[in-house]
Amino acid sequence: MNYLAQIAERIRREIPPNKLPDGDLDSLFLAYAVLALAKGERITREDVHNAWVAWMTEQGKEHESLRPFSELPSDIKEEDDEFVMAIRRVAGE
Helix, strand or coil, rough: CCCCHHHHHHHCCCHHHCCCCCCCCCHHHHHHHHHHHHHHHHCCHHHHHHHHHHHHHCCCCCCCCCHHHHHCHHHHCCCCCHHHHHHHHHHHH
């Protein structure tokens, strides 16, 4: 396992299983690992959302939240908090 996959796995372990989206999550968490390396603890909800949109696009999935972060209602934006905090924790290690 390479360093990026190791970071992705550490982030994934920080997320409760009931919060994980359905599907093959490897590429989603690799994107989160890249964000951890690129932005570190400065990661934002919008960063997480953009990575999720890229992953959903790659998966060929449709969802009502596949739109710019600024257009999402507050309660949907808050759903990214768990992922933001997980990435920040791993980036801070």
